[in-house]
Amino acid sequence: MGQTADIVRQSEKFIETANEVAKVFAERASANDESDRFIEDNYAELKSRGLVSAGVPSQLGGGGASIRDLCEVLKIIGGACGSTGLALSMHTHQVAIPAWRWHHQEAARGVVEPLLRRIADENIVLLSSGGSDWIGGSGTAEKVDGGYKITARKVFSSGAPAGDLMMTGAITEEDGERTVLHFGVPMGAPEVTVLDTWRTLGMRSTGSHDVQIDGLFIADDNIPMRRKAGEWHPAFQMIATIAFPLIYSVYLGVAQSARDIALDIARKKPESHRTQSIAGRMENALTAARLAHEHMLAATDRNAPSAETINDTMIGRRLVEENAIRVVELAMELAGGASFYRKNELERRFRDIQAARYHPLQKESQAEYAGAMALGQSVDTIF
CATH class of the missing domain: 2.40.110.10 (Butyryl-CoA Dehydrogenase, subunit A, domain 2)
Structure with missing residues (x-):
């Protein structure tokens, strides 16, 4: 009972911290976006508040956050500033993967522990080149x-x-x-x-x-x-199953924040069946995105990366993408002309959410993978 209470308190602490820094990030987001300015100040905040090392096991000096905790943090930050959320997700999944190996692969502990300790001790930031590399590789x-x-x-x-x-x-x-x-x-x-x-x-x-x-x-x-090169490797079963629920938490946060902005604007208008219908369709799409993201997390929770967990993860990733984009589109429709003004910050969410399209597996590859799995055929060269 005591251990469960400690886990709950730890989760609450991460969420509290995320909400606090999100307020600061939200204040900076528009100016950074308009000038293409890198979120350097936000990184300093992420380091000082322990969010860079949050995913490192507590036994190694980190925050000991679970993948679900990290997803919630990324969703909150993504809702305030999509750029900060997405950049942090790329570091976070590169921490979560060796952390998962430290917890679940005894033979890998000696390999991943030095890196995890460096992240905790030195607050180093990891970069991912997944957009360049994926299955085919580059360079x-x-x-x-x-x-x-x-x-x-x-x-x-x-x-x-x-x-x-x-x-x-x-x-x-x-x-x-x-x-x-x-x-x-x-x-x-x-x-x-x-x-x-x-x-x-x-x-x-x-x-x-x-x-x-x-x-x-x-x-x-x-x-x-x-x-x-060019073939699925067991390592990618682990990478995909862990990384994509984290990355797509950010897009869920962007969609949810767009929904909240649009509702605030729409509540100031006279009641009408039209606005109620748009708001209802927006709620349906957001719920679908949330359920799809939970489907991704359920695959991660099995702690058994496989071709099947990739399939579940990528189906969820595709459904989060489609429904999150739909949420933001409907939010702009609900807000009407007000959504076109930068000051209302819906147009930034509209632009940011488009990036959900471009992570692997993209539409055709994901459909081919799911189809091959359903047919009992090889997925080794689908990427």
Whole structure:
């Protein structure tokens, strides 16, 4: 009973902290968005309030937050500032994956523990290059004495200006086979450059710039995983099952905040069947998005990553995307002309929510994967 009470108090603490910082982030969001300014001040707040290390097991000095706790934090922050939520989600899932391995894979503890302790002790920020890499991989790894020289350009590197270590990979061709090597890239290395490329429709303050890597040496000992390029690997079963509920919490937060803004505007109008119908359809879509996200979390809760959990996760991801976008569209319809004014902040949510379309698995690949699973056919080359 005492342990359960401690877990509840811990969850409440994370939610309280998220609500507090969200108020600050909301005040900065419009100005950052309008100037394409990176959310540097918000990162300082995330570090000082323990949210950068929240996902590290408490035994290693972190906050010990569960994936559900982290999803709630990201949803709250995403509702206040989509850019901060999305950038934080990219760090958070890179923490949650080794944390999950520390809890559930005894053999992996010695591999992941040093990284987790660094996050807790030094407040380092991890970057993901998933948008560049995914199953196919990108960049080249040239074999040299003792390791590899890496040349690559990684896109969609959210949080790049604040990053300390990019979790990425590159492709080597040895013995006629293309192999993806996985490793961490120190962002302070002279061979690594953040390029100022992020000028976008939405999520403008994430700092998701391209990162150029020119001849960075990675020692053989610093390559923890190798896999065949272009095929699903068991590691991706774990990555997808853990990462996407976290990332899509942000879009759920964006949709929910758009709904709240629209209702506040609509309540000031005369009652009508039309506005009630639009509001009702918006509520239906938000509920569908919430249920789809819970479907994703249920797959994570099984603690048994597999082809089946990827399927459940990606079906949920697709349904969150579609319904979250629909919520924001209906919110703008409900608010009417007022939604067109920047000061009401619906148009920023409308732009930010569009990014939900672009994470893997995108529409056709997700449908193919679900169809192959239903038919009992191979999913190894679907990405």
